[in-house]
Amino acid sequence: MSGTVVWVAVLAAAVGSYLLKFAGLSVPAAWVEQPWVARVVDFVPAALLAALVAVQAATSGRHLVVDGRLVGLAVAAVALAFRAPFIVVLLLAGAAGALVHVLV
Amino acid sequence: MSSPERSATLRDAIGLGVAVGLYGAAFGAAADAAGLNVWQAASLSALMFTGASQFAFVGVLGAGGSALAAVGGALLLGTRNTVYGVRLVPLLQPRGLRRVGLAHWVIDETTAMALAAPDRALGRLAFLATGASIYLMWNAMTLVGALGAAALGGTARAALDAVVPAAFLALLWPRLRRAFPEAATQRRVAVGGAVVALALTPIVPAGVQVIAAVVAVALAGRPRATERPTAAEEMA
Numbered sequence: 001m002s003g004t005v006v007w008v009a010v011l012a013a014a015v016g017s018y019l020l021k022f023a024g025l026s027v028p029a030a031w032v033e034q035p036w037v038a039r040v041v042d043f044v045p046a047a048l049l050a051a052l053v054a055v056q057a058a059t060s061g062r063h064l065v066v067d068g069r070l071v072g073l074a075v076a077a078v079a080l081a082f083r084a085p086f087i088v089v090l091l092l093a094g095a096a097g098a099l100v101h102v103l104v
Numbered sequence: 105m106s107s108p109e110r111s112a113t114l115r116d117a118i119g120l121g122v123a124v125g126l127y128g129a130a131f132g133a134a135a136d137a138a139g140l141n142v143w144q145a146a147s148l149s150a151l152m153f154t155g156a157s158q159f160a161f162v163g164v165l166g167a168g169g170s171a172l173a174a175v176g177g178a179l180l181l182g183t184r185n186t187v188y189g190v191r192l193v194p195l196l197q198p199r200g201l202r203r204v205g206l207a208h209w210v211i212d213e214t215t216a217m218a219l220a221a222p223d224r225a226l227g228r229l230a231f232l233a234t235g236a237s238i239y240l241m242w243n244a245m246t247l248v249g250a251l252g253a254a255a256l257g258g259t260a261r262a263a264l265d266a267v268v269p270a271a272f273l274a275l276l277w278p279r280l281r282r283a284f285p286e287a288a289t290q291r292r293v294a295v296g297g298a299v300v301a302l303a304l305t306p307i308v309p310a311g312v313q314v315i316a317a318v319v320a321v322a323l324a325g326r327p328r329a330t331e332r333p334t335a336a337e338e339m340a
Binding site: 048050075087093 | 123126127130139140141144147148151152153154156157159160161163164165166167168170171172174175177178179180181182183184185186187188189190192193196198203204206207208210211259260262263264265266267268269270271272273274275276277279280285286289290291293294295296297298299300301302305306307310313314317318319320321324326327
């Protein structure tokens with residue numbers, strides 16, 4: 001992908017994100033506070049973030065792959081379950097990924 | 105408002121800025137891993153300034169997705185901020201140019217801090233102080249993360265590749281905890297989203313599987329009548 005395309009996408013996404021914020025301060029509350037709208041908005045992050053976790057950890061192009069990233073993710077999940085701070089979670093995941101890279 | 109309450113609010117705002125700054129560094133690194141240059145990463149933090157959307161944007165591009173899919177993912181996650189804005193209107197009472205400026209800081213953390221404050225004056229202070237603190241730290245640490253990641257090579261690259269999904273998981277995790285509203289339903293939707301994305305990966309263009317994962321929201325089912333009473337119910 002060319003640098004120009006990425007720049008256009010960066011600016012378009014930034015403008016769109018800003019307008020979504022601005023809309024909240026500008027439109028009548030009744031437009032947004034519909035039960036169905038609230039329901040969808042409440043659950044979009046879980047669906048999208050989980051999809052991103054899965055794609056980032058276990059795919060490469062159109063293939064499902066198992067490598068150091070998945071090991072790192074498993075380590076991160078354990079660390080999160082033990083309520084480790086964010087920085088510790090990232091360091092442990094990174095160390096696991098690096099270890100797999102060195103060993104395999 | 106009393107001065108100890110003001111100091112406590114400012115202290116919380118600074119503390120939150122430092123904590124969120126770590127995510128900013130992770131974002132900068134993730135942007136670099138996805139092939140964005142330092143300027144693009146910095147522009148996203150300065151101009152988009154909403155973490156989950158920014159992570160989604162670089163996540164989709166990093167997975168080889170199209171620019172359109174990246175923008176779509178970011179905007180889907182940005183809809184949250186519209187709802188936050190509506191909840192903040194009574195507190196901020198934004199007018200004219202002030203509204204144009206305030207809107208940029210309407211994000212998860214500023215909304216949570218403003219709405220948790222005991223009165224309106226403290227709520228406004230919490231919004232502004234948290235916004236300023238996070239904006240500063242988020243942008244500074246994005247640069248640190250992007251520049252730091254750009255200097256890596258070999259084994260450190262493999263470490264960074266493993267850090268990126270872990271950062272996404274850390275972003276998702278609080279929603280799956282028992283204390284979060286309807287945590288069991290959030291978990292069901294999250295598992296659904298991951299399954300849809302993985303199942304579609306071999307058959308759709310890269311990035312599209314992430315957007316398509318929103319269908320998992322259907323697993324949340326109907327709105328619960330007791331959860332958000334309608335105006336008519338409130339008056340009854």
